[in-house]
Amino acid sequence: QFHTIKYEDLKWDESLGQGSFTRIFKGEKTDYRDGEKHTTEVLLKELDPDHKNCWESFFEAASFMSQISHKHLLHVYGVSVHGDKNIMVQEFVKHGALDLYLKREKSLSVSWKLNVAKQLACVLNFLEEQSIIHGNICAKNLLLVREEDPSQGISPFIKLSDPGINVAMLGKDVIMHRIPWIAPESLAAPDNLTHECDKWSFGATVWEIFNNGNPPLQDNTKPHVFYENKQQLPPSQWTELADLIGQCMSYDLAFRPSCRSIIRQLNSLVTSGNNDDHTVFDERY
Ligand SMILES: N#Cc1ccc(Nc2nc(N)cc(-n3ccc(CO)n3)n2)cc1
Numbered sequence: 001q002f003h004t005i006k007y008e009d010l011k012w013d014e015s016l017g018q019g020s021f022t023r024i025f026k027g028e029k030t031d032y033r034d035g036e037k038h039t040t041e042v043l044l045k046e047l048d049p050d051h052k053n054c055w056e057s058f059f060e061a062a063s064f065m066s067q068i069s070h071k072h073l074l075h076v077y078g079v080s081v082h083g084d085k086n087i088m089v090q091e092f093v094k095h096g097a098l099d100l101y102l103k104r105e106k107s108l109s110v111s112w113k114l115n116v117a118k119q120l121a122c123v124l125n126f127l128e129e130q131s132i133i134h135g136n137i138c139a140k141n142l143l144l145v146r147e148e149d150p151s152q153g154i155s156p157f158i159k160l161s162d163p164g165i166n167v168a169m170l171g172k173d174v175i176m177h178r179i180p181w182i183a184p185e186s187l188a189a190p191d192n193l194t195h196e197c198d199k200w201s202f203g204a205t206v207w208e209i210f211n212n213g214n215p216p217l218q219d220n221t222k223p224h225v226f227y228e229n230k231q232q233l234p235p236s237q238w239t240e241l242a243d244l245i246g247q248c249m250s251y252d253l254a255f256r257p258s259c260r261s262i263i264r265q266l267n268s269l270v271t272s273g274n275n276d277d278h279t280v281f282d283e284r285y
Contacts, residue, residue, distance in 0.1 A: 001063040001066065001067065002059070002062050002063045002066040002076070002078050002079055003066065003077060003078030003079075004078055004079060004080065004081070005029060005077065005078045005079065005080040005087075005089050006080065007080050007081075007082035007085075007087075009029055009030045009031065010027055010028070010029055010030075010042075010044065010080060010087070010089065011027055011028040011029075011030070012025050012027050012044060013025065013026040013027050013028070014026050016043070016096070019045070019140070019164060020164065020165070020174065020177075021047060021048050021051040021054060021058075021164070021165055022045050022046060022047055022048065022058075022164070023045075023046045023048065024043055024044065024045050024046075025043070025044040025046070026041070026042075026043065026044075026092060027041075027042050027043070027044040027089075028040065028041060028042060029042045029077060029089055040077075041092045042077060042089050042090060042091065042092050043089075043090040043091065043092045043093065044087055044088075044089060044090075045087065045088040045089075045090060045162075046085060046086070046087050047085075047086040047087075047088075049084045049085070051165070052084055052086060054165045054169050055086045057165045057166040057169045058086055058088065058164075058165060059079055059086070059088075060166065061088070061162040061163050061164055061165070061166070062076050062078070062079050062088045062162065064132070064162065064163065065090075065162045066078070068127075068130055068132060070123055070126050071159075072119050072120075072122060072123035072126075072158060072159050072160055073123060073126075073159060073160055074090055074091060074093065074143060074159045074160060074161045074162060075090070075091040076088060076089070076090050076091075076162065077089040077090065077091070088162065090161075090162075093143035093144065093145050093159060094144070094145060094146070095143070095144035095145070095146075095147060096143065096144065097139070097140050097141070097142065097143060097144075097161075098116070098139045098140070098142035098143065098144055098158060098209075098213075099138070099139035099140040099142075099208065099213050100213070101144050101213075102139060102208065102209065102212050102213030103212065103213040103214075106212060108212070110210075110280060112148055112155075112156055113209045113210050113280075114266065114269060115148075115155050115156060116142075116156055116158055116209055117206045117209055117210075117266055118263070118266050118267070119157070119158050120137070120142065120158065120160070120202060120205060120206070121202070121259065121262050121263050121266055122263070123160050124137070124198060124199070124202055124259055124262070125259035125260070125262075125263060127195075127198065128195050128198075128259050131195075133193045133194065133195060133197065133198055134160065134163050134198050134201075135163045135166065135167055135193045135197065135198070136163040136164055136167065136178075136181075136201070137160070137181070137198055137201035137202055137205055138178075138181045138201060138204065138205050138208070139205055139208040139209065139213060141160060141161040141162075141163070141164070142158050142159070142160060142161070142205070143158060143159045143160075143161050144156060144157070144158055145157040145158065145159055167182065167186065167190045167193070168190045168191035170190070175187060175190060176223045176224065177223075179217070179223035179224070179226055179227065180204050180216050180217060180223075180226060180233060180249075181200075181201045181204045181205070182197070182200075182201070183196065183197040183200035183201065183253070184200075184227045184251055185197070185253060187224075187227060194253070196253035196256050199248045199256040199257070199259075199262070200248060200249055200250075200253075200256065202248050202262070203244075203245045203246075203247075203248025203249040204216060204233065204249065206241075206244070206245055206248070207233050207236075207245050210236060210238075210241060210280050210281060211281050216233050227251075230251050232246060232249060233245065233249065234281065236280050236281050237280060237281065238269075238280045240265070240268070240269050241269060241280065243265075244257075244262065244265045244266070244269070247265075248262065
C-alpha cells in the first residue's frame with residue numbers, strides 16, 4: 001500500500017530537528033526513469049530506533065498519506081527500511097512547520113491567518129468526505145509551502161502533514177502533551193477517533209494560528225484539570241472567531257459544527273480591513 005524506496009537511492013543532508021519519536025533531515029532521492037537519473041529534494045523522517053515497535057503505526061501514517069491526494073495534503077513518496085532504520089520519504093516543504101513559523105513571524109496579518117485557516121478547513125472537509133480521520137491536527141503538523149508576497153498578490157499555501165504515530169500507541173504521558181489539541185473524549189478512548197475529534201483539533205489549531213503560535217495552556221496548568229473542569233481556551237476578542245473556535249471545541253461532540261458550517265463561518269469572517277490593527281487576542285495570552 002505504499003512505495004518502498006531503496007536505501008541506497010537516498011542521500012542524507014542536514015538535520016532539520018525532531019518531531020515526537022522522529023528525526024527529520026533534508027535529503028535527496030534518486031530514481032532512474034526512462035534511462036535517466038533524476039534527483040529530487042526530499043524530507044527524510046526517521047523513526048527513532050528506540051521506538052521501532054511503533055514502526056507499523058509509522059508506516060500506517062505513510063500509507064494513509066500515500067492513499068489519498070489533495071493539494072493541501074503532504075505528498076509522501078514512500079518508505080525505506082534499512083536495518084533498524086525506518087524512514088518515511090516526503091516531499092520537501094520549503095518553509096517547514098507552521099508552529100515555528102508563527103512564533104518567528106510576529107506580524108502576520110489577520111487575512112493571512114484567515115486564509116490559512118480556510119485551507120485547513122478545506123482539507124478537513126476533504127478528509128471527512130473521504131471518511132478519513134487524521135487524528136493529529138495541530139500547527140506543528142501544518143507545513144508552509146509558500147510564503148505570502150502581498151506585493152505580488154501571492155497568498156500563503158499550507159499542507160497537512162502525516163498524523164505520525166497513532167495516538168492509541170502512545171503512553172498516557174505523551175497523550176497528556178496533546179492537550180488541548182486532542183478531543184476530550186479521545187483521552188478515554190484513544191483507539192476510536194471520530195471526525196468530531198478532528199474538528200476539536202481544528203479549533204485548537206485555529207486558536208494557535210490567531211495566537212501567533214503561543215502555547216494554548218500556561219505551563220502551570222495541569223493538563224487533565226483543563227478537561228475535568230471543561231475549560232475553554234482564552235477567547236478571542238473577535239467574537240465571531242471565538243464563537244467558531246468554541247463550537248469546534250465543544251465538550252459535547254454533537255455541538256461541533258459540520259465542515260460545511262465551518263467553511264461557511266470562516267467565509268463570513270470577512271476581514272473588515274481595520275481588524276488588522278486591533279489585536280484579535282489581547283497580548284497577555
Ligand atoms: N529550517 C527549516 C526547515 C525545516 C523543515 C522544512 N521542511 C519540511 N518538509 C516536510 N515535508 C516536513 C517538515 N516537518 C517539520 C516538522 C515536521 C513534523 O511533522 N515535519 N519540514 C523546511 C525548512
